[in-house]
Amino acid sequence: MLWGSAFPVLKISYSELEIAAVDIYSKILFAGMRFFIASCLIFIVVMLFLKIPIKIKKETVISLLILGLLQTSLQYFFFYNGLAYTSGIKGSILASSGTFFVVILAHFIYHDDKMNFKKTIGLISGLLGIILVNWGKGGFNLNFTFRGEGFLIISGLVSAFGTILAKKLSKEIHPFIVTAWQMFLGSLILLIVGYSGTEEMLNFNPVSSGLLLYSAFLSATAFSLWYALLKYNRAGEITMFKFVIPVTGSFLSVILLPKEEFTVYMFGALVLVASGIIFVNYKRKNTLNKNYPD
Numbered sequence: 404m405l406w407g408s409a410f411p412v413l414k415i416s417y418s419e420l421e422i423a424a425v426d427i428y429s430k431i432l433f434a435g436m437r438f439f440i441a442s443c444l445i446f447i448v449v450m451l452f453l454k455i456p457i458k459i460k461k462e463t464v465i466s467l468l469i470l471g472l473l474q475t476s477l478q479y480f481f482f483y484n485g486l487a488y489t490s491g492i493k494g495s496i497l498a499s500s501g502t503f504f505v506v507i508l509a510h511f512i513y514h515d516d517k518m519n520f521k522k523t524i525g526l527i528s529g530l531l532g533i534i535l536v537n538w539g540k541g542g543f544n545l546n547f548t549f550r551g552e553g554f555l556i557i558s559g560l561v562s563a564f565g566t567i568l569a570k571k572l573s574k575e576i577h578p579f580i581v582t583a584w585q586m587f588l589g590s591l592i593l594l595i596v597g598y599s600g601t602e603e604m605l606n607f608n609p610v611s612s613g614l615l616l617y618s619a620f621l622s623a624t625a626f627s628l629w630y631a632l633l634k635y636n637r638a639g640e641i642t643m644f645k646f647v648i649p650v651t652g653s654f655l656s657v658i659l660l661p662k663e664e665f666t667v668y669m670f671g672a673l674v675l676v677a678s679g680i681i682f683v684n685y686k687r688k689n690t691l692n693k694n695y696p697d
Contacts, residue, residue, distance in 0.1 A: 405625040407651030411659040419611035432597025438590035440619035445583035474565035475589025485554030500559030509639035528679030529646030536672035578630035
């Protein structure tokens with residue numbers, strides 16, 4: 404739900420800041436601000452409420468830097484650039500490619516997270532849901548450009564590698580610490596890239612400032628919870644829940660954006676995505692009792 408709300412919130416933010424659709428560097432700069440503030444919020448929560456030291460070992464700095472580069476810097480650099488050169492429906496579909504890559508990588512990396520019939524059905528159901536929620540909007544074709552569709556696929560791939568690395572690091576370090584440091588390091592790169600290519604600084608007003616703070620909050624909360632889930636669950640199974648993001652994004656867009664309208668396709672998409680998630684994660688009672696004895 405939090406990640407889904409990012410879609411309408413970012414659209415409103417860009418409108419308030421008068422950022423053009425093709426103004427990639429301003430979007431990257433905004434993303435850098437968003438994740439920098441998000442990292443600071445997590446650091447504050449960890450220090451004041453969880454009472455966990457934020458200091459990390461020297462040998463983990465490189466791993467966290469790589470994670471920040473993958474999960475924050477490169478993912479959003481390729482995402483914003485790719486989205487500017489393709490249609491909205493194709494962008495929504497290709498943005499889900501990260502889910503497929505995670506399932507494939509998990510198959511080869513983890514002995515207990517292999518690809519199977521249930522996951523195949525779940526992936527197909529989730530993909531159909533994303534296609535259905537965008538049905539009738541136009542802009543879908545089989546054209547392919549490296550800077551458009553190619554960049555979106557690369558964004559999904561680096562995100563998948565980031566997910567696998569985050570799962571590994573979260574077993575050694577508290578998930579909230581991992582989230583904060585990767586966002587902090589990744590946001591610095593986004594800020595440098597965005598600032599270097601932006602001709603004019605962003606002019607914030609009370610509305611856009613509030614939206615920036617909310618987007619930082621949702622990123623801090625969503626990523627922290629996601630890394631915590633990765634620590635205790637199979638990546639190939641829980642990543643299916645990410646199919647919910649574009650669907651909830653569409654529902655929230657109807658509520659928050661005046662030009663968006665509810666369609667019956669959205670309800671059908673929600674049913675497909677939910678069915679896929681339930682199918683993948685459903686376990687018989689005797690299996691649960693076997694795996695989790697009293």
